[in-house]
Amino acid sequence: MSGRDLRSFVTNYRSAEIDKLARRATDGLGSNKYKDVDYYKLNNLSSAKRFTSHKFSMKLEKIEKLCKRNKENNLIKQHKLLWQKEFLKLNHARKKIQAEIDEHMRDNRTGICAQVYKEFEYYNHRLEHDFESFKKQTAEPLWNLREDLEYWLTENKSNLSEGHPxxxxxxxxxxxxxxxxxxxxxxxxxxxxxxxxxxxxxxxxxxxxxxxPVQLERRPHIKQGIPDEAIQCYCPDENLKTSILNEFLHLDAKYSHRIEELDRKHTLAKRYDMCGDWYEDEHFIFLAVYDQYPSELNNRRNLLLDRLKRHLPNKTRHELISHEDWWLDYKYYNERLRGVMLDWARDRKELLNKAFLIFEEAQIVHNLEEKKYDHRNHQKEICDALFNKVLKWREQKEEAMKLEAKLEEQQRQELAERMEREKERENNKRMEAKSKINSYQEEKERRRNEESERDKRRLEELNRLLEEQAEYDRERVKFRKEQVDEKNEERKRQILQQEEEERKKEERLEALRETVRITAESDPERLLQNTEAWESRLTEDENAPLDIQKPLFDVHTFTSNQVTSDPRIRIEQKLREAGLHNSAYARSILSEVKPLHPPRRDMISTVFKD
Missing domain, CATH: 1.20.5 (Single alpha-helices involved in coiled-coils or other helix-helix interfaces)
Incomplete structure (x- = not known):
């Protein structure tokens, strides 16, 4: 308590009111100067605060649910747009294929396959008839039963609620x-x-x-070795025939080596079967969903994984990503393998045609040699030229194969780099989110430490102030006790003096009464009669007008308007409503506020003036 609060705290200590102060101190909370704590009102206030907090938490939870629902609706809307595009594409493809089938059936209705198409049409009509009969036997009775039950429940709802037997x-x-x-x-x-x-x-x-067969397995079947047509073909020059036939073996060895190298690079694709160690229906769902999301789509990765998680809830994110990696590798492997097989078949066919042409040319040259012996040297040059052509063609083919392998390697590296960049972007996003979370946690911990340090310093300051106040209160109580003891002694002396004066005064009065005392006559009825003051009062009350607005009891204290007109009361009430009435700010404000009327000079205590 500061010196400025001392004047409002110290009451008027007059010697005549010592008993009142003692009675007030002993009565404590039972005194009329103190107010009891309204626990019912405090409970209502705490309940209102709890209700407000609960309401705020419910509102926050509602906002979080709304955000989640909006995010979910946004994802579903994006999935819906992609599905609509896929539906239009599939519907167009279905109509196109159906039109091709109808056109093919119309064109071949009168040909060799007429009977087969008639059987197809008959079987289709029979399926439609079976479907209609199945619908009439199963679906339509259920709908009729449902309508009858709805009508019966509507009619007997009141009877069922009342419990009629x-x-x-x-x-x-x-x-x-x-x-x-x-x-x-x-x-x-x-x-x-x-x-x-x-x-x-x-x-x-x-x-x-x-x-x-499966689409990915549709690749040409290559019969390795030297073709029987090339072996049976006649060639006058056996060395030329042997070298050309060896080209088939050399070509098969080259492409076999390429296939082995392709298998070695794609061990992941060769590890599992066509479905990648998944069930066939799950793999079909994966392919159907994967094809709906093109690579140029924004946020394709998140949308694709979200859609797959919806259709395959039993699969984890790691399993989905692993299956996607396997499928890309498997698809790329089969595409390259099919391309290699097609190139192999094309090169074998070209080599076979070239061998037939060379054999025919060699046979023509041989016939000419038989007819014209002089031209044999020229025939040899022609054979050499043809052999050189074959060697040149082989060199060209080897160069083309190397270029194709180089292009394939470049494409594979570009694909790997693109996938690596995509993974790096995902990792950067995750690291950025993680760094934000860590910074937020560190900031939160720092604020918590600052608050705890501030609370500790405030607690130490309060303890120090309380100790100083306690020491000051002990000195004040000691001084007051000394003052009270001195006043008690003074009062005792005054009482003794007053008693002595009263005794002497009574003696003098008694002597005076003896001189003027009159002996009155005995009148017993006088005790039962009204006094003159009572008679005059009854006369005044009967003649006085009746005041209805007069209060029942006379008030000799302060009214509520006089109490509330004090600015200190109003400021204290506002601080209490704000929860600041126990703070140092409230004490400093109340110490500076002056009352509505200055106190009387006789109410000011000069005990602690110094």
Whole structure:
């Protein structure tokens, strides 16, 4: 407590009011000068604060859910746009293929395959008839039953709620009917699933795969070695024939080496089968979703993984990425392998045609040599020239193969670099997010440490102030005790003096009464009669007008308006509402505020003036 607060704290200590001060100190909270704490009001305030906090937390949770829902809706909207494009493309492809099939059937309706197409048309009509009959037997009765149940429930809703016996009995019959229908539908569904599995096994059989192989496996079959046509072909020069036939072996060795090198580079693609160690339906879903997201699409990676997680919830992100890497490698491997096989078949065919041409030319030259012996040397030059052509052609082919291998290596490196850049971008994004989180945590920890240090310093300052105040209070109590003891002694002396004066005064008065005392007559009825003052009062009350607005009791204290007009009361109330009434700021403000009227000079204490 500062010196400025001492004047408002110290009350008026007059000797005549010592008993009142003692009584007030002993009464404590029971005194009329103190107010009891309104715990009900405090509980209401704390409940209101808790309700406000709970309301704010619910609002925050609602905002978080709204943000998540908006983010989810945005992703779904992007997926929907891509799916609409894919749907239009597939629908266009379906219509195009259907138009080609119809055109092909119209063109061949009168040909050799007319009977086959007629059987196809008959089988199609039979399937449509079976579907319509299946729909009438299964789907339409269920819809009719549903409509009847809705109508029955609408009509008997009130009876069921009231618990009529007939309605309850009918309700049990309806429930038994629905259970029987559910069992029948389950049996039909199980039967259809069995037929579906049988048809899938039939379609995946070896005979069907031989007729309709997988797209990635559609590559030409190469029969290695020297073709029988080239061996059976006649050539007058055996050395020329042997060298040309050896070119087939050399070509096969070159392409076999390329295939082995391709297999060695793509060990990941060769590790698994066509589905990459996944089930066939899961791999089909992966391919269908993967083809819908082109490489030039913005934020393609996140959209693709989100879509795959929706369609394949049992797969983790690592499994999806691993399967994607395998699929890209497997696809690239099959494309390159198919290209190599096509080049191999083309080169073998070209070499075979070239060999036939060379053999024919050699045979023509040999016939001319038989006819014209003089031209034999010229025939040899022609053979050498042809052999040089073959060697030159082989050199050209080797150069072309090297260039193709170089281009393939460049494409593979570009693909690897692009994938590496994409992974690096993803890692940079993650590191940036992680750095932001770490900086936020460090800032939060720093603020927490600063608050704790500030609270510790404030606690030490408060403890020091409380110790100084306690020491000051002890000195003040000691001084007051001494003052009270002195006043008690003074009061005792004054009481003794007053008693002595009263005794002497009473003696003098008694002597005076003896001189003027009158002996009154005995009147017992006088005790039962009204006094003159009472009679005059009754007369005044009867004649006085009745004041309805007069208060029941006379008030000799301060009114509420007089109390609340004090600026100190109003400021203290505002500080209490703001929760600052116990702070040093509130004490400094209240010490500087002056009352509405200055205090009387007799109310000012001069005990602690120095």
């Amino acid at each position: 007939e309605a309850l009995e009918k309700h049990e019959e309806v429930k038994s009917t629905i259970e029987s229908v559910e069992k029948q539908q389950a049996a039909i569904f199980q039967h259809l699933q069995g037929e579906q599995i049988t048809l899938e096994k039939e379609l995946n059989s070896d005979e069907m795969l031989d007729l309709c």
